[in-house]
Amino acid sequence: MKSQMTLRTACIVSTGDELLRGTIADTNAAFLAARLRQHGVSLRRIIVVGDDIQDIASALREATDLADIVVVGGGLGPTTDDVTAQAAGLAFGRPLVRNATAEQMVRSVMARFVRPVPECNLKQADLPEDSEILPNERGTAPGFAMRTQRGLAVFLPGVPSELESMWAVVEREYLPSRGVFHRADLSCFGMGESAIAEKLAGLTAQHPEIRVSYRAVFPEIYVGFEAADATLVTHVAQRAHRAIGEAVFDVRGLSLPKVVAEALKTRGLTCGVAESCTGGQVARLLTQEAGASSFFRGGVVAYSNEIKSRLLRVSTTDLESVGAVSEPVARSMARGAMLALGVDIAVATTGIAGPDGATADKPLGLVHFAVALRDRTIHHCQIFNGFARTRVQRAAAYRALRLLLDAVRESTC
């Protein structure tokens, strides 16, 4: 079956009024897109239409013109708004006939629940002539595949669990084995998307055969490099790494919390936090992945000065003389947390997240950080500009993680 077709490009057609009403986002398309990609099939377009025979038929015709394989999700159920099979018959000029294999499937599933099997369910077996049946192990609607002039059209139910389980059959029966694209990823923090693009402008212009992509998940930026030539991809990614510099914290496309967790686990170090302006965000990032208990012991959210001195033994003299947002207080918080929590390494944040609290010498967005290790304490200070409060907090929490990572990587414990 596979050998007879060359399926290089795809188009997804998602059907359902609920998608056009905005009740749900089209997660089926994201699932299918990722899986097609794994097979080296290039997705050209996703078209979303409502439960209307003419609209679906037009979308099917356009999709067939655009791509070798058309994957359709939705509209195979038993109700009157399920019209995908009729639209397929219309689009490809094939009459609907009751498919014996499909009828048998519907009957055997339905008979478990209700006898006699309702006619509306048997309607699900009325499919375009010469359809090939795709069994559905999680629902009543059989899927089907049709040969088209250019390749193939497959029709799957819209319920995500059914669509996903039936997709495995499509992969096995119809798709080319995995593709030949190579990819490299750089995870960055501390430099904006446009600043990174500027740094890579020359390199990317020099290598038009490399597809460069950016993905921003504030405050992280992921840069991807893709091409058929593995050596070239590696080479360009390495040059890009040098061009971007220390904003790159990982060369596998992992997130900063994951990389920090990995570094701590590899070295067998325990950590803790002391947070003022980040208000629990650093602890939350460190505990969001499974297995955090192997390295994260705990933290103190020292939002008020009283808690800073009470639980972290920050000197009240320092708090009064230089204020909570200062290098000495950040350092005391980190050391205090290391001791109070009994951990190998602790990171502290104290700053002005805004919108209030700025003074003449302490601007909005100013954050002091410290990382305490047994033998030393590192200080860092940064002004996070022009963002909303939650963005200052989030960017500061990632900066804390980055400082923690650097300290762990340099540590000799």
Added chain:
Amino acid sequence: MKSQMTLRTACIVSTGDELLRGTIADTNAAFLAARLRQHGVSLRRIIVVGDDIQDIASALREATDLADIVVVGGGLGPTTDDVTAQAAGLAFGRPLVRNATAEQMVRSVMARFVRPVPECNLKQADLPEDSEILPNERGTAPGFAMRTQRGLAVFLPGVPSELESMWAVVEREYLPSRGVFHRADLSCFGMGESAIAEKLAGLTAQHPEIRVSYRAVFPEIYVGFEAADATLVTHVAQRAHRAIGEAVFDVRGLSLPKVVAEALKTRGLTCGVAESCTGGQVARLLTQEAGASSFFRGGVVAYSNEIKSRLLRVSTTDLESVGAVSEPVARSMARGAMLALGVDIAVATTGIAGPDGATADKPLGLVHFAVALRDRTIHHCQIFNGFARTRVQRAAAYRALRLLLDAVRESTC
């Protein structure tokens, strides 16, 4: 402006390689679809294409044929893969020119961060001739609108927060007004969208003139009621409140963290947290709004048992005999936090966020909560089922806030 156009139908064009790779689902389209619907505009189709000038231009032409208003999301950034403006110029036959208004906007935003302003950012001001500018308050990319033969095309950045905030401008400037509509909102937590819809099915069927909308920001569900008749809206919202019951925590559409903050501030109470399985999430939610320092003092993230006993004085006997995930430990954590932090009220969480850690008698998702006040400690226990780790943590953090809210509302201090 509005009176000159009749915008009845819409088409959404979403651009971005990350959508065709399946890295993210197209949530922007769902947002836009729901908002268009609120304005009585009928959405005909959503087209998703990659970062390719020709593909975007074709999609724009097709969309313009299909509908009065075309809403485009993505591809306005400063990098080489941002090509939507060029595609628009191509599709509508208008040369790109540097737009003075847009240039001024880019310069004033960028000047806050970097001088001189990089050329790649100024590229964002190169727009099709005769474009009308849509200001972007959350990023550097200005949006723009173009008159088309049939109506209008609007171009917004793909970053969800920017797209959503700029959409408000589009509604105000271009969309048909909905007349004088009255609105009531219920904020809910602890019941799913479909369960709420089920409870409201009879009521909404009875009042087809009321437009009911649901917005889910996990784990909160906001239900809106809208109609021209203010008395009717109030009446229906009150009946809906009774039907949904105690899952409603606010009748103004506010978020749970905001309502908790307001309740504490009104009563002049200070609060703190003791978190195990939620790992800092409760503290983060309480500190994300400005002014948190007036009621939030701090917290202890007691992830390990040692920290629970060391900082919160949880009895090691309890930890060994009944385990960390238990009623006695939750109660001790809350009381310990109240005393250690010197606050009026403290909330504690201890549970099994998963995927590991479940035992025969302590299932995955089990969380014990306690709220300590001066005169009493309240306990609550709940199993959060079938969710991923981060969803268990998030749902549990909101449950902690809800328990805190109920305790504050009942408190007589």
